[in-house]
Amino acid sequence: MMTGKSFRYEQIAEKIEETIKVLQLKAGDKIPSVRQIVKDQKVSMNTAFQAFSLLEAKGIIVSRPRSGYIINSMGTLKVPETKSGPMLPANVEITAMAAAMMKNAKENGIINFSILAPVNEFLPITSLNKAVRASLTEAGNDNFQYPLVDGHPKLLKQISRLSLDWRNPISSNKILVTNGGMEAINLCLDAITSPGDIIAIESPTYHGILQSLERRGLQALEINVDPQIGLSLDELEVALKENKVTACVFMPRCHNPTGCSMPEENKIRLVELLGKRNIPLIEDDCLGELCFDGANGFPAKAYDQYDNVLYCSSFSKTLAPGFRIGWVSSGKHHQTIEKLKFGSNISTNGIFQDAIARYLESGFYTKHIRKMRIELQGQMIKYIGAIITYFPEGTKLAVPKGGLSIWIELPAGLDSFNYQKTALSNGIGICPGHIFSSLNYYHNYIRLNCCPLWNSRIENAIKILAKHIKNY
The missing domain is CATH 1.10.10.10 (Winged helix-like DNA-binding domain superfamily/Winged helix DNA-binding domain)
Incomplete structure (x- = not known):
C-alpha cells in the first residue's frame, strides 16, 4: 500500500x-x-x-x-554525483563507439552485463510459444498477409486497455505498432525535427537515443538526472529559456541507465512545463512496467492534457526482445507518423503482433509483470550486495527504483572505456559510461545489466571486475 x-x-x-x-x-x-x-x-x-x-x-x-x-560495515551507499553547471547544445558523435562496444561485448563477453535485455528465465516463453502456434495454425486468419500499417486490431485494442486507469487513456485509433521501441522514437524524431534542431535529453541517457540524434544531425542539450528522483526540472526550465529547444526525449519512469523514476508531481510539472510552451515530449517508457513493487506510478502521457506527449513503449523488456514489438501513441502527430511508417517498412510482423495480442487477451500479463518485478528486485539486491562487498572504497551507486541495470560511479581516475577492454579480455561485457553522454562525460562510470541469473559464476565475475578496478 x-x-x-x-x-x-x-x-x-x-x-x-x-x-x-x-x-x-x-x-x-x-x-x-x-x-x-x-x-x-x-x-x-x-x-x-x-x-x-x-x-x-x-x-x-x-x-x-x-x-x-x-x-553493515560498509555503511550507507554513496550516490553517484550529477554534473554541475549549465550545459550547451552539442553535436553528437557516439555511434562508432557504441557500435564497437556492443559488438565486442556480444562476441567476447561470455558473461554479458552490457546488453539490456531480460534473460529467458524471466519470460513467459511457454505461453508465448502457444500463442505463436495459434497465430500460425488458426484457419482463415490473415497473419500471412501484410498487416495494417497501424497494427493488428486485436493488439491495438489490448495496448489501449493497458492505459484504462490513466487520467487520459489512449484510444486504440491513436496507436501505431512499430519494430521495437527505438523505431517508435525514430519515427517521432522524423516527424517533428529537422537537421540542426536542439533536442533536450537527459544526462546520462540511453546511448540509442544519442545515436538517433547523431544520424539526423540533431544537437543534444543535456539536462542533469538525479539518480534518485530523476530529471532536474529547474535546470530544464532554465535551459528552455536560454535555448530554442525543438523537442525533448525523456524517460520519466525506470530511467536508463540510472533506474530512477520521477515522482508523480514532477511528471505533472514536466507535462505542464512543455505543454504550455508547445515543446513536444517524446516519452521513452520501454522500461516503465518494471518499477519494483509497482511503485512506478503512471507515465507522463497519462497526465497529458495538451496532446503534446509522443508516447513510446515496447514489449521487448517484458515479454520477448526477439519479437521487436513496440508502439507509439503520438496524438496530433499520428497521421504524419503513420505516413513515415508506411514509407519506411509498410508494417510490423503480423504473426508476432497476433501472438502478443493473444497472450494479453489471456489475462496473464499483469501476473507476469508482478512476478518479474519481484524477481528482478531480488536479482538487484544480490548484485548490489556483491558490489558493496567486493568493489573498492570510493564506489558509488544509487539503488534503482526499477529496470534491469545498475549505474555505478567508480573511483576517480579510472577510464571505463579502457576498463571495458580489460573486462572483455576476461570474458565479461560491461557498458562504459562514455556512451551515455554527448559531452564525453562519465569516464569513470559503468552500467551493469543485472538480468543474468545470480549464481557463483556471476559472483566470481563481479569479483574479477572488482579486482581489476583495484589494480587499475
Whole structure:
C-alpha cells in the first residue's frame, strides 16, 4: 500500500534507519528482528521483509545466518554525483563507439552485463510459444498477409486497455505498432525535427537515443538526472529559456541507465512545463512496467492534457526482445507518423503482433509483470550486495527504483572505456559510461545489466571486475 508519497515498506525502512541513528548502532550491532518490526509497527510480514530488503540493497544492513540482521560495515551507499553547471547544445558523435562496444561485448563477453535485455528465465516463453502456434495454425486468419500499417486490431485494442486507469487513456485509433521501441522514437524524431534542431535529453541517457540524434544531425542539450528522483526540472526550465529547444526525449519512469523514476508531481510539472510552451515530449517508457513493487506510478502521457506527449513503449523488456514489438501513441502527430511508417517498412510482423495480442487477451500479463518485478528486485539486491562487498572504497551507486541495470560511479581516475577492454579480455561485457553522454562525460562510470541469473559464476565475475578496478 502506498501512503502519501512513499510506500509503507519505505516508511518502515526510514524508521529503522532513524532507530539506528538514535541508538548510535555501530557496524556489527544487531537491529530489531523482522518479527519485532511486525509487532511494533503493526505491519505484515511481507511489508517488513520488503523494508529489510531495501535496507540490505542500500548497504545499511546485512543478513547473517542464525544471527538475523546486523549493521553493515560498509555503511550507507554513496550516490553517484550529477554534473554541475549549465550545459550547451552539442553535436553528437557516439555511434562508432557504441557500435564497437556492443559488438565486442556480444562476441567476447561470455558473461554479458552490457546488453539490456531480460534473460529467458524471466519470460513467459511457454505461453508465448502457444500463442505463436495459434497465430500460425488458426484457419482463415490473415497473419500471412501484410498487416495494417497501424497494427493488428486485436493488439491495438489490448495496448489501449493497458492505459484504462490513466487520467487520459489512449484510444486504440491513436496507436501505431512499430519494430521495437527505438523505431517508435525514430519515427517521432522524423516527424517533428529537422537537421540542426536542439533536442533536450537527459544526462546520462540511453546511448540509442544519442545515436538517433547523431544520424539526423540533431544537437543534444543535456539536462542533469538525479539518480534518485530523476530529471532536474529547474535546470530544464532554465535551459528552455536560454535555448530554442525543438523537442525533448525523456524517460520519466525506470530511467536508463540510472533506474530512477520521477515522482508523480514532477511528471505533472514536466507535462505542464512543455505543454504550455508547445515543446513536444517524446516519452521513452520501454522500461516503465518494471518499477519494483509497482511503485512506478503512471507515465507522463497519462497526465497529458495538451496532446503534446509522443508516447513510446515496447514489449521487448517484458515479454520477448526477439519479437521487436513496440508502439507509439503520438496524438496530433499520428497521421504524419503513420505516413513515415508506411514509407519506411509498410508494417510490423503480423504473426508476432497476433501472438502478443493473444497472450494479453489471456489475462496473464499483469501476473507476469508482478512476478518479474519481484524477481528482478531480488536479482538487484544480490548484485548490489556483491558490489558493496567486493568493489573498492570510493564506489558509488544509487539503488534503482526499477529496470534491469545498475549505474555505478567508480573511483576517480579510472577510464571505463579502457576498463571495458580489460573486462572483455576476461570474458565479461560491461557498458562504459562514455556512451551515455554527448559531452564525453562519465569516464569513470559503468552500467551493469543485472538480468543474468545470480549464481557463483556471476559472483566470481563481479569479483574479477572488482579486482581489476583495484589494480587499475
